[in-house]
Amino acid sequence: MPAGSLSADLSELMQCTCCACFNLRKASRAVTQLYDDTLRPAGIRVTQFSLLVAASLAGPTTVSRLAEIAVMDRTTLTRNLEILEKLDLIEIAPGKDRRTRVVDITGKGQEALSKALPLWKEAQSRVVNALGESRWRTLQEHLSRVVAVADPDKAVLE
Numbered sequence: 216m217p218a219g220s221l222s223a224d225l226s227e228l229m230q231c232t233c234c235a236c237f238n239l240r241k242a243s244r245a246v247t248q249l250y251d252d253t254l255r256p257a258g259i260r261v262t263q264f265s266l267l268v269a270a271s272l273a274g275p276t277t278v279s280r281l282a283e284i285a286v287m288d289r290t291t292l293t294r295n296l297e298i299l300e301k302l303d304l305i306e307i308a309p310g311k312d313r314r315t316r317v318v319d320i321t322g323k324g325q326e327a328l329s330k331a332l333p334l335w336k337e338a339q340s341r342v343v344n345a346l347g348e349s350r351w352r353t354l355q356e357h358l359s360r361v362v363a364v365a366d367p368d369k370a371v372l373e
Contacts, residue, residue: 286366
């Protein structure tokens, strides 16, 4: 078989178009773009907005706990938190012991959230209205189940 030729049967490859991961990520990229475009006037991206919301709701919390809440690995979360810290939207301080770090939203972070919240509501309404309330609730239920299938321990954090 020549280099670069597919050894898999074409019909098997066609089954891959139904891949849960690919399709969830594709939907996620499309929805992320919508929210990012809508939040642009606030100067933050939806990933940053979501972390600011989580940090605000959690109050001062450890990086590990915030990673659990966001269902993110610590390395990815740390990279995202470093950006928010440089923008003075959060502060990261030593925890009770040397191994922990505590994340807290700053006044500037609260201001950014206040500016972004009406824009987020606009994007959220666009998605919910396009799907309809019933489909939206069903989608939320199904996504929660997907999280539970992927990692049952993370499902309880919803």
